[in-house]
Amino acid sequence: MNDKSRFVQKITPKSTDFSKWYVEIIRKAELADYAPMKGMMVIRPYGYAVWEHIKNHLDKKIKETGHKNAYFPLFIPESFLQKETEHLEGFSPEVAWVTHGGEDELEERLAVRPTSEAIIGHMYSKWINSYRDLPVLINQWANIVRWEKVTRPFLRTAEFLWQEGHTAHETSQEAEEETQKMLSVYKEFIENELAISLISGLKSEREKFAGASATYCVEALMSDKKALQMGTSHFLGQHFSKVFDVKFEDRNQELQYVWQTSWGVTTRMVGALVMVHGDDSGLCFPPRVAPVQVIIVPISVGDWKKTVLPHAEKVKKKLENKGFRVELDDREQFTPGWKFSEWEMKGVPLRLEIGPRDIENNNVVLVRRDNRKKQVVSQDQMIEKGHEILDDIQKSMLNASLKFREDNTHEVNHYSEFQAIMKSKMGFVKTLWCGNPDCEAHIKEDTKATIRVIASEKEKGSCVYCDKDAHLVVYFARAY
Amino acid sequence: MNDKSRFVQKITPKSTDFSKWYVEIIRKAELADYAPMKGMMVIRPYGYAVWEHIKNHLDKKIKETGHKNAYFPLFIPESFLQKETEHLEGFSPEVAWVTHGGEDELEERLAVRPTSEAIIGHMYSKWINSYRDLPVLINQWANIVRWEKVTRPFLRTAEFLWQEGHTAHETSQEAEEETQKMLSVYKEFIENELAISLISGLKSEREKFAGASATYCVEALMSDKKALQMGTSHFLGQHFSKVFDVKFEDRNQELQYVWQTSWGVTTRMVGALVMVHGDDSGLCFPPRVAPVQVIIVPISVGDWKKTVLPHAEKVKKKLENKGFRVELDDREQFTPGWKFSEWEMKGVPLRLEIGPRDIENNNVVLVRRDNRKKQVVSQDQMIEKGHEILDDIQKSMLNASLKFREDNTHEVNHYSEFQAIMKSKMGFVKTLWCGNPDCEAHIKEDTKATIRVIASEKEKGSCVYCDKDAHLVVYFARAY
Numbered sequence: 029m030n031d032k033s034r035f036v037q038k039i040t041p042k043s044t045d046f047s048k049w050y051v052e053i054i055r056k057a058e059l060a061d062y063a064p065m066k067g068m069m070v071i072r073p074y075g076y077a078v079w080e081h082i083k084n085h086l087d088k089k090i091k092e093t094g095h096k097n098a099y100f101p102l103f104i105p106e107s108f109l110q111k112e113t114e115h116l117e118g119f120s121p122e123v124a125w126v127t128h129g130g131e132d133e134l135e136e137r138l139a140v141r142p143t144s145e146a147i148i149g150h151m152y153s154k155w156i157n158s159y160r161d162l163p164v165l166i167n168q169w170a171n172i173v174r175w176e177k178v179t180r181p182f183l184r185t186a187e188f189l190w191q192e193g194h195t196a197h198e199t200s201q202e203a204e205e206e207t208q209k210m211l212s213v214y215k216e217f218i219e220n221e222l223a224i225s226l227i228s229g230l231k232s233e234r235e236k237f238a239g240a241s242a243t244y245c246v247e248a249l250m251s252d253k254k255a256l257q258m259g260t261s262h263f264l265g266q267h268f269s270k271v272f273d274v275k276f277e278d279r280n281q282e283l284q285y286v287w288q289t290s291w292g293v294t295t296r297m298v299g300a301l302v303m304v305h306g307d308d309s310g311l312c313f314p315p316r317v318a319p320v321q322v323i324i325v326p327i328s329v330g331d332w333k334k335t336v337l338p339h340a341e342k343v344k345k346k347l348e349n350k351g352f353r354v355e356l357d358d359r360e361q362f363t364p365g366w367k368f369s370e371w372e373m374k375g376v377p378l379r380l381e382i383g384p385r386d387i388e389n390n391n392v393v394l395v396r397r398d399n400r401k402k403q404v405v406s407q408d409q410m411i412e413k414g415h416e417i418l419d420d421i422q423k424s425m426l427n428a429s430l431k432f433r434e435d436n437t438h439e440v441n442h443y444s445e446f447q448a449i450m451k452s453k454m455g456f457v458k459t460l461w462c463g464n465p466d467c468e469a470h471i472k473e474d475t476k477a478t479i480r481v482i483a484s485e486k487e488k489g490s491c492v493y494c495d496k497d498a499h500l501v502v503y504f505a506r507a508y
Numbered sequence: 509m510n511d512k513s514r515f516v517q518k519i520t521p522k523s524t525d526f527s528k529w530y531v532e533i534i535r536k537a538e539l540a541d542y543a544p545m546k547g548m549m550v551i552r553p554y555g556y557a558v559w560e561h562i563k564n565h566l567d568k569k570i571k572e573t574g575h576k577n578a579y580f581p582l583f584i585p586e587s588f589l590q591k592e593t594e595h596l597e598g599f600s601p602e603v604a605w606v607t608h609g610g611e612d613e614l615e616e617r618l619a620v621r622p623t624s625e626a627i628i629g630h631m632y633s634k635w636i637n638s639y640r641d642l643p644v645l646i647n648q649w650a651n652i653v654r655w656e657k658v659t660r661p662f663l664r665t666a667e668f669l670w671q672e673g674h675t676a677h678e679t680s681q682e683a684e685e686e687t688q689k690m691l692s693v694y695k696e697f698i699e700n701e702l703a704i705s706l707i708s709g710l711k712s713e714r715e716k717f718a719g720a721s722a723t724y725c726v727e728a729l730m731s732d733k734k735a736l737q738m739g740t741s742h743f744l745g746q747h748f749s750k751v752f753d754v755k756f757e758d759r760n761q762e763l764q765y766v767w768q769t770s771w772g773v774t775t776r777m778v779g780a781l782v783m784v785h786g787d788d789s790g791l792c793f794p795p796r797v798a799p800v801q802v803i804i805v806p807i808s809v810g811d812w813k814k815t816v817l818p819h820a821e822k823v824k825k826k827l828e829n830k831g832f833r834v835e836l837d838d839r840e841q842f843t844p845g846w847k848f849s850e851w852e853m854k855g856v857p858l859r860l861e862i863g864p865r866d867i868e869n870n871n872v873v874l875v876r877r878d879n880r881k882k883q884v885v886s887q888d889q890m891i892e893k894g895h896e897i898l899d900d901i902q903k904s905m906l907n908a909s910l911k912f913r914e915d916n917t918h919e920v921n922h923y924s925e926f927q928a929i930m931k932s933k934m935g936f937v938k939t940l941w942c943g944n945p946d947c948e949a950h951i952k953e954d955t956k957a958t959i960r961v962i963a964s965e966k967e968k969g970s971c972v973y974c975d976k977d978a979h980l981v982v983y984f985a986r987a988y
Binding site for chain 1: 541543544545548549550551552553556557559560576577578579580581582583585588600601602603604605606607608609610611617618620627630631634635640646650651653655666667669841
């Protein structure tokens with residue numbers, strides 16, 4: 029294969045076939061590739077860099093809110109999973125089982141962790157004795173395996189990466205507060221760093237985590253108008269502390285079970301970045317998590333390697349020294365135009381062009397990925413302008429996501445209207461629900477839409493499905 | 509259990525029973541705990557913080573040398589492992605096998621990765637086409653499973669954490685250079701950050717990585733005078749590129765197999781820190797990787813919560829602002845003396861005491877963990893002195909480790925001497941070897957010592973075992 033013959037091939041337009049576009053762009057931009065095992069993927073360096081930025085930003089927030097990282101085992105004995113019935117029922121269809129170690133068959137099968145409540149519950153029972161040991165605020169960054177039948181890179185794969193926080197508290201109220209606190213950490217993080225606007229609230233009984241008393245979550249609208257769950261925060265009550273016997277001596281010398289929470293976000297967030305911000309030309313990363321924030325493309329005319337390139341290298345150094353994540357594309361075998369398309373596809377927020385005339389005039393050309401606006405700025409102003417533009421891109425992207433969500437949220441009172449929306453416009457339907465799981469089930473059957481969140485606000489009115497008294501404000505959508 | 513009754517219990521002295529001391533200190537200092545599954549451990553927050561510092565320091569070096577992080581799947585199909593015979597034979601006795609996904613038996617067993625050459629080889633064959641794609645310089649931070657029969661926390665566990673670099677190059681020479689480069693990165697890192705003095709060199713055929721052309725490694729001497737392998741860097745030649753068909757079109761448009769390397773270090777390094785620097789009072793962390801660098805213990809006399817504590821808090825803020833990792837032990841239920849022992853056991857490099865008299869004189873008391881030297885310094889000098897002392901501790905600890913290694917390295921010409929040393933003094937035996945694996949095997953049988961490294965220096969003389977001509981300078985030791 030001759031490299032010179034390579035060029036950025038046309039990607040299926042997003043509007044023509046969203047699913048195809050999604051998979052193609054992930055592979056062409058080298059975010060990820062399929063592994064040879066069904067349902068598994070490889071996160072390539074360009075995609076992993078996004079995850080690293082997510083991880084670094086979020087890890088800081090998790091630590092600032094008093095949590096410490098630890099590491100629990102990958103394997104969980106089958107008997108541990110069996111202790112909490114709901115938990116077992118929820119996860120056992122998707123557990124990968126280890127049955128042999130070396131040549132020997134194991135006495136008890138080991139689950140490759142689908143989540144770690146069970147093993148952590150067991151360890152907490154050994155570590156917690158007194159109210160003085162509380163709260164326990166631990167987080168872990170780990171890989172998780174869930175044997176999913178239908179998979180899609182980043183969104184649903186047999187293995188994924190995540191963080192899972194697991195906390196234990198003296199009182200129910202304290203645990204409830206922790207659940208809410210981490211939900212806000214996620215919300216702030218996703219809006220500020222990923223530039224993705226969210227709704228948040230409670231899951232219905234049907235949608236909640238297997239083993240939780242209550243699941244809160246943040247949900248976003250992808251650009252195909254389907255919803256994606258972006259993070260969850262569970263109030264576990266005493267479900268796990270009772271089955272794993274996590275007791276403490278309280279301030280009155282009485283034994284009590286601890287109150288627990290767990291919360292997590294996953295590599296799925298990388299998929300959300302693709303689906304929220306991407307367009308027909310490819311990816312578009314918000315600057316705060318972009319692997320490369322500025323791509324420098326030297327204009328290759330005449331003896332450019334001797335005339336333009338040294339200037340481009342100086343510009344790169346200057347930007348690097350000021351903390352920009354910057355790369356210089358000095359490949360000989362590609363034209364500037366080819367490079368423009370390639371880096372557009374890879375979603376770099378800002379392109380910096382520099383050619384002989386720019387050098388003469390002490391200028392550089394800056395082109396934004398989000399709105400393609402071009403401006404010529406002097407090299408003396410380059411740093412200041414660069415920061416300004418990246419900040420503006422970050423803000424504009426969040427605003428665009430907010431506007432998109434608002435434009436595609438439909439307040440609905442009648443079921444016929446609900447059905448019509450799910451047939452054509454999609455997006456979020458905001459409506460009232462009586463709380464009856466049967467209504468929820470019927471709606472899902474008719475429209476494929478599920479309750480994404482129950483909002484914290486309350487209203488008086490009637491259920492969109494059964495017309496009985498209702499006060500729960502809910503958001504429905506078709507979801508990934 | 510009443511917390512007031514807890515106190516730092518006596519740990520088995522290191523000199524009495526090293527193994528027992530090792531395990532006790534790891535559990536009492538809360539570095540790690542046993543998991544309920546045989547051979548697995550939980551890395552607790554205090555231990556994980558050490559690993560995080562190691563990871564952050566090393567990740568920076570790995571990136572500075574041009575590598576990028578990625579993530580490859582946890583599972584490897586059995587047929588992939590079978591492709592490289594040596595590799596399979598080396599690893600199959602210790603592979604954990606996944607045989608079921610959910611309710612279904614898998615068509616092919618999946619190995620939980622014991623190392624990732626096989627899956628990465630396969631992916632590289634898809635990604636690499638031209639010399640322009642080379643070198644590929646990828647690293648991954650991941651969990652690894654090896655079903656070991658005899659385990660010990662951090663040193664040998666069924667699951668551990670590591671980084672594994674996997675690179676592909678145009679030429680053999682370039683791959684050789686990479687192998688050496690990463691060996692030096694490890695050496696510098698371990699000496700500078702972990703304050704552990706090393707020897708480095710080549711492994712013998714018997715000790716090399718299953719599937720490598722050559723394995724280089726760094727080895728350290730633990731304080732029980734047994735050696736520990738601290739990191740390895742493998743020149744893989746074309747072993748894996750040939751079986752996974754990783755070819756590229758070279759500069760003459762001819763197809764060639766790539767040349768590969770792989771290299772790794774693990775959570776074992778935390779165990780090395782315990783075994784090299786610990787003493788009868790417990791852990792002793794080098795400041796650069798210590799979870800806590802300065803522990804503030806307020807002297808609790810009289811109304812200390814109102815008089816001493818506010819000052820201690822101010823001191824803490826000041827130190828934190830200057831980048832020290834600092835904690836303040838304000839627990840009421842323990843005496844200062846109890847706290848001194850506890851933080852000594854936890855290996856905090858510097859203790860800062862502050863009492864009413866210190867406040868009066870605008871002083872603090874600083875006590876080093878390594879040599880227990882105490883000095884009174886004025887609060888104005890505290891920052892400067894603090895940095896100075898931590899730097900000095902770091903240097904002193906490396907010097908102590910270097911001296912210990914030198915004092916316990918015995919140059920030997922006669923086999924009787926060799927045997928005598930392995931019966932009493934232990935440590936490294938530096939001697940000459942003819943290169944015959946039989947001599948190596950006999951020596952191991954007689955003394956339990958193995959060749960830790962073949963040094964790069966050459967000498968003329970005779971083999972310590974068979975007396976035939978020899979030019980290989982080798983270091984023997986009993987090893988973990």
